[in-house]
Amino acid sequence: MRIKICGLTQTDQAVAISNMGVSVLGFICVKISPRYVSSDTIRTIVQALPNIDRFGVFANATLDVIRQTVETGQLSGVQLHGQESPQDCQQMRQMLPGVELIKALRIRNPEDLLQVKEYAPHVDTFLLDAYHPQQLGGTGHTLDWPTLRTFQPEKPWFLAGGLTPDNVTTALSLLTPDGIDLSSGVENSPGDKNLAKVEQLVKAVRAVSV
Numbered sequence: 123m124r125i126k127i128c129g130l131t132q133t134d135q136a137v138a139i140s141n142m143g144v145s146v147l148g149f150i151c152v153k154i155s156p157r158y159v160s161s162d163t164i165r166t167i168v169q170a171l172p173n174i175d176r177f178g179v180f181a182n183a184t185l186d187v188i189r190q191t192v193e194t195g196q197l198s199g200v201q202l203h204g205q206e207s208p209q210d211c212q213q214m215r216q217m218l219p220g221v222e223l224i225k226a227l228r229i230r231n232p233e234d235l236l237q238v239k240e241y242a243p244h245v246d247t248f249l250l251d252a253y254h255p256q257q258l259g260g261t262g263h264t265l266d267w268p269t270l271r272t273f274q275p276e277k278p279w280f281l282a283g284g285l286t287p288d289n290v291t292t293a294l295s296l297l298t299p300d301g302i303d304l305s306s307g308v309e310n311s312p313g314d315k316n317l318a319k320v321e322q323l324v325k326a327v328r329a330v331s332v
């Protein structure tokens with residue numbers, strides 16, 4: 123089970139969280155987000171980290187911006203959280219070989235899950251997040267977990283959306299994602315992570331999965 127903590131902005135918190143057994147750190151590269159960090163800030167943080175996966179989160183960014191951020195920020199993965207098409211993903215895949223490509227789908231209803239078929243040939247990993255009409259992500263809203271019980275894409279997937287140390291056990295009793303992703307559920311305020319909550323989360327996940 124991969125554990126991704128997203129929306130890091132501070133080096134000391136990123137280092138502490140890396141050392142807790144978390145497997146992926148996420149950096150928000152969407153300028154309108156209160157968790158936004160520039161590629162230079164990502165590089166500064168990443169250079170202080172042990173060996174850990176590092177995803178940049180983008181929404182409808184150009185290929186050039188993504189390539190520049192991956193290079194400067196030394197990212198190992200690109201999470202596409204906007205309306206990127208399967209063709210956009212295909213182009214990205216060609217441009218960034220060796221970089222994990224994650225397509226986030228914001229789910230409004232069970233029909234939205236059908237999109238995975240079109241994306242699957244062009245991405246490495248899926249991420250399911252809750253839909254919010256005004257916010258792209260980091261909403262703290264949960265998905266309707268029981269409706270995802272039969273979701274079994276042909277690629278690994280992360281469950282995101284409103285997960286907390288308190289509700290993660292319930293989520294994992296209903297679903298078997300390959301990873302989980304949390305942002306606001308382990309924060310004091312946007313971009314300021316609560317280390318005690320991250321520790322509580324890791325313990326809760328390790329108690330129910332390997």
Ligand SMILES: O=C(O)c1ccccc1N[C@@H]1O[C@H](COP(=O)(O)O)[C@@H](O)[C@H]1O
Binds near residue numbers: 306
């Ligand atoms: O966190 C943000 O500000 C953000 C902005 C734009 C796109 C995605 C964003 N975050 C992603 O939101 C989900 C879950 O967040 P939460 O746990 O519900 O707070 C996660 O995938 C983040 O990468």
